[in-house]
Amino acid sequence: MSEHLSEQEIVRREKLAKFAELGIDPYPAAMWDVNATAVEILDAVEKIKAANPNPEQPIHELDIYKDVCIAGRIMSLNSKGKVSFIKIQDNTGRIQLFISVDNICPGDDKTMYNEVIKHLLDLGDFVGAKGEAFVTKTGETSIRVKELKVLSKALKPMPVVKEKDGEVFDAFSDPEQRFRQRYVDLVVNHGVKETFLKRTQMVKTIRDFLNANGAVEVDTPVLQSIPGGAAARPFTTHHNALDIPLYLRIANELYLKRLIVGGFDWVYEFSRNFRNEGMSRKHNPEFTILEFYVAYKDYIWMMDFTERMLEKVATDMHGTSELTVGDNKIDFKAPFRRITIYDAIKEYTGHDVSFMTEEQIYDVCKSLHLEVDKTMGKGKLIDELFSAKCEKNFIQPTFITDYPVEMSPLTKKHRSKEGLVERFELMVNGQEIANAYSELNDPIEQRARFEEQVKLMERGDDEAMFIDHDFLRALEYGMPPTSGIGIGIDRLAMLMTNQASIQ
RNA sequence: GUUUCCGUAGCUCAGCUGGUAGAGCAAUACACUUUUAAUGUAUGGGUCUCGGGUUCGAAUCCCGACGGGAACACCA
Numbered sequence: 080m081s082e083h084l085s086e087q088e089i090v091r092r093e094k095l096a097k098f099a100e101l102g103i104d105p106y107p108a109a110m111w112d113v114n115a116t117a118v119e120i121l122d123a124v125e126k127i128k129a130a131n132p133n134p135e136q137p138i139h140e141l142d143i144y145k146d147v148c149i150a151g152r153i154m155s156l157n158s159k160g161k162v163s164f165i166k167i168q169d170n171t172g173r174i175q176l177f178i179s180v181d182n183i184c185p186g187d188d189k190t191m192y193n194e195v196i197k198h199l200l201d202l203g204d205f206v207g208a209k210g211e212a213f214v215t216k217t218g219e220t221s222i223r224v225k226e227l228k229v230l231s232k233a234l235k236p237m238p239v240v241k242e243k244d245g246e247v248f249d250a251f252s253d254p255e256q257r258f259r260q261r262y263v264d265l266v267v268n269h270g271v272k273e274t275f276l277k278r279t280q281m282v283k284t285i286r287d288f289l290n291a292n293g294a295v296e297v298d299t300p301v302l303q304s305i306p307g308g309a310a311a312r313p314f315t316t317h318h319n320a321l322d323i324p325l326y327l328r329i330a331n332e333l334y335l336k337r338l339i340v341g342g343f344d345w346v347y348e349f350s351r352n353f354r355n356e357g358m359s360r361k362h363n364p365e366f367t368i369l370e371f372y373v374a375y376k377d378y379i380w381m382m383d384f385t386e387r388m389l390e391k392v393a394t395d396m397h398g399t400s401e402l403t404v405g406d407n408k409i410d411f412k413a414p415f416r417r418i419t420i421y422d423a424i425k426e427y428t429g430h431d432v433s434f435m436t437e438e439q440i441y442d443v444c445k446s447l448h449l450e451v452d453k454t455m456g457k458g459k460l461i462d463e464l465f466s467a468k469c470e471k472n473f474i475q476p477t478f479i480t481d482y483p484v485e486m487s488p489l490t491k492k493h494r495s496k497e498g499l500v501e502r503f504e505l506m507v508n509g510q511e512i513a514n515a516y517s518e519l520n521d522p523i524e525q526r527a528r529f530e531e532q533v534k535l536m537e538r539g540d541d542e543a544m545f546i547d548h549d550f551l552r553a554l555e556y557g558m559p560p561t562s563g564i565g566i567g568i569d570r571l572a573m574l575m576t577n578q579a580s581i582q
Numbered sequence: 583g584u585u586u587c588c589g590u591a592g593c594u595c596a597g598c599u600g601g602u603a604g605a606g607c608a609a610u611a612c613a614c615u616u617u618u619a620a621u622g623u624a625u626g627g628g629u630c631u632c633g634g635g636u637u638c639g640a641a642u643c644c645c646g647a648c649g650g651g652a653a654c655a656c657c658a
Binding site: 157486 | 606
């Protein structure tokens with residue numbers, strides 16, 4: 080251990096020795112039987128205060144929280160001679176401990192107060208306290224502590240963030256530190272934890288909604304020998320016993336479809352996917368997608384279902400379908416606008432590319448100063464055009480429909496429009512949130528599409544798909560008509576919690 | 583990957599045109615029995631990210647590396 084210890088870290092280690100001298104275990108094994116939380120006590124006292132016009136009356140006489148046992152992390156220490164104030168933070172929030180030498184050391188031995196409380200405790204330590212709830216002279220709900228126990232000593236100092244009148248002092252704000260040491264960020268910064276909890280709530284709402292509609296949650300392989308189901312570069316790894324290369328999945332689509340082949344009518348998975356590409360506020364190499372596949376449905380049904388589900392998520396989380404994201408007000412009230420990709424391009428560029436050849440579209444891209452090259456097929460050019468010129472304009476939830484077949488190798492041909500497929504993407508706040516289609520279930524056609532991908536790969540497209548022969552075999556056994564969707568859970572959570580960064 | 587900005591105490595930051603470092607909070611000691619960013623007094627704390635170069639002298643100027651932020655690109 081050649082780690083450099085700061086002065087403060089050395090001091091804290093010395094305090095461990097001091098604890099040993101006093102016979103106090105700074106990391107006790109026995110459970111500390113908590114019977115109340117900070118917010119619970121604060122709320123209860125608020126209610127009593129509201130109902131009781133006589134503020135002089137001690138709270139404990141109202142028979143509330145006479146014997147509180149709580150625990151938490153020390154967030155501020157304030158010793159005022161023979162009285163000390165310690166603010167602790169538990170799972171719910173912060174509450175103040177009021178400690179006087181007389182209460183905590185009724186006998187002659189004042190060690191607990193003079194040594195432990197005044198000298199050995201530090202910010203960041205976990206302590207347990209027993210006592211009664213009351214309100215101090217200055218009106219702050221506190222615990223009058225009769226017994227205090229060290230539950231865990233912290234050896235590194237926490238950043239001390241102070242706040243007054245909404246102004247924050249010495250904020251822990253370095254983005255590197257915040258993302259790398261998320262645990263510190265969670266302890267010290269308000270709101271981070273809430274965002275985590277909201278995301279969990281969002282996932283639960285979605286899961287409940289799917290379950291209520293008869294969907295079955297499944298798990299499919301993360302390590303795959305052929306990464307399929309999306310256009311992206313995979314991470315590679317290696318299986319030692321088999322001595323074969325393996326890939327971390329870029330999508331779980333092909334495995335969920337295999338389950339449809341196997342006879343499930345509706346399967347879903349919250350799938351952690353890995354894509355070997357850049358990071359940004361909107362991109363994370365490791366991210367979560369909800370995918371689900373429903374037999375006997377088509378992409379039109381899927382649009383109806385998706386907008387109902389998202390409206391429910393928004394209203395469950397905010398009480399209304401309308402929410403504020405950054406500077407935008409976004410309304411998740413169904414139905415959402417629907418527009419074809421060609422109409423979208425026409426709307427924002429003035430060019431109708433629907434009947435153009437690859438050459439002509441290439442020229443349009445050039446005329447709009449887009450960076451395109453000859454390795455790009457027609458599908459990729461159109462995708463380029465859309466993401467550069469249109470994507471950012473769709474703030475309100477909008478389904479972009481009917482993509483060209485070239486950019487959708489797993490999608491069924493459009494029932495009536497030549498050269499297109501039955502696919503939609505959902506754009507919200509200028510970002511893609513979901514991607515869905517009527518799934519291609521014709522094995523001959525699917526094989527031909529894969530072969531197209533191989534040609535693209537030979538032209539230099541390193542994101543083109545591999546041929547998955549086992550998947551083709553599954554389709555040959557027969558897959559019912561199916562509609563599937565992938566929803567970016569991290570991006571949806573960004574919207575629902577009004578966060579600017581995906582991290 | 584490109585452009586751009588940044589890296590100084592545990593945290594947040596100051597340090598002008600080169601003269602080997604400062605503040606607040608945190609820490610240590612003392613005082614104080616109701617504090618709210620508590621206060622007062624005193625004390626300690628730094629390989630100025632790293633490596634080269636210019637110079638009598640570099641936190642400061644130059645080059646390079648490493649780490650990071652932001653934008654763009656990649657990414658449906």
